[in-house]
Amino acid sequence: MEHQRLTYLLERHLADNATQQEQQELSVLLKANANGEVFKTVIAEMMQKETPAFPVNLEPWQKMIGNVVNTDKVGYEKDRPIGKVIRLYRWSANVAVLLLVGLGIYFLMNRLLPATKKGNDVIHYQVVSTARSNQKKVVLPDGSQVWLNAASTIRYPDSFGSQERSVELYGEAWFDVQHDEKVPFIIHTGNITTRVIGTAFDIKAYPGQQNRIISVQRGKVNVMAGDKILATLEKGRQVRIIGTVCEVRDIDTVSVAAWKLGNLYYKDESFGDIIADLQRVFKDSIQIKNNSLKAIVTTAAFNKDIGLHKALEILCNITDGRLSKKDGIYIIE
């Protein structure tokens, strides 16, 4: 069977403009035993040509990760609570290569996604990741600077096209973007995109974290979900996106990406998110025993140099939590 004909038929099907006759033809081809390999090849080719996009409703997909990794756990009558599974996500960006000993899904993202085809040009990507307790500075092809916080990953092409400058971020990073009015700079974080022309700002979007936070230090930023503008931010403004709710407020520009200097600055953040952050900054594990504690909204600021123990003491003081350490794990209850 012809590869070309099948590509044509499937393209018609995807575009939803196949005639009844073409649908019939596709059906007949599917039924024939001999066509399997060609079908699979064509499908794989077409799949890779599609422009990447996240589903609108991410929730069931995030649950799926838990379902899948739980398949080979035994003696679990019920799946692990979702919360726990999603919590794993917070570290997900520590990326494999650094962490994986053991059975290891040992993969280099570079190897995984060596190239994407766009028209006739092959785009090669760079992937840079940080481990927990680690930061990295990255200079993008257009000269824009990115400061990657702990447990984060950024993926960008070897060279940007003439239409837009697109990067993907998992985790937190501070951007200082080269001004170019004609070529917008776009950061994809899950289903949220942030568009800028030239500015300095911070994005915090760790998978699994309740809030996504974008804070602007300089210039102007558009935050979008699909085609819809969620917020337009100027200098000294911050948006928090919690599910579909957006909350814009004023911030002190000095606090934007204070983490670059080792300053940990939390304003009205949930205790759970702060602890998740501390686990990325320091390598230790911290467990919060009661859920009610996690939801407490807290404001705190300190420098990383005071050490985790001191930092936790301060936080427990504020939240009335009790701190203990067992088997090398901090426990707060």
Next chain:
Amino acid sequence: MATGDEQAFATLFNLFLPRLYPFIIKFTRSETTAQEIIQETFIRVWLNRDKLSEIENPGGWLYKVASNECYSYARKRALNNKLFNTGTPETEQVAVMQPALELKELKALIHEAVHKLPAQRKKIYLMSRNQGKSIPEIAAALGLSPNTVKNALVISLKFIRNYLAKHEVILLILMLMN
């Protein structure tokens, strides 16, 4: 590191979900079916996680697994004399996972397989998967070398795959790998 694997898997999932989803949703025109196909794909990836490092082009391999799933789905429909769905994709509510996606049968088979493992291997497996202990932790607890623990885990995973293959659950993947 057992949890490390899960974290890495989550990253992998989030990296590829946006790459698989646009095609599959247009191909099936059903959010539920797209979920099923993508879940099947990632289960195969997960159960072959020890091999990912040996595969020369893991990205290409993942697309191959996904395209296999798409083809099987379409062929099944054709053989049942159902045409491809037409019209706009269903906008069904998908907040709750369908029971079909709960994977009861697969889990039951894996359960059986694990209980057929020799005692020591089973113990190591359970410490790794159920208790989330790392290889060095297991090695220390059982007085074994980390390498022994690692090998035991690789062998167990292989055994589980073979067991599933015998029950034709995951035959496809083995064909792909060979």
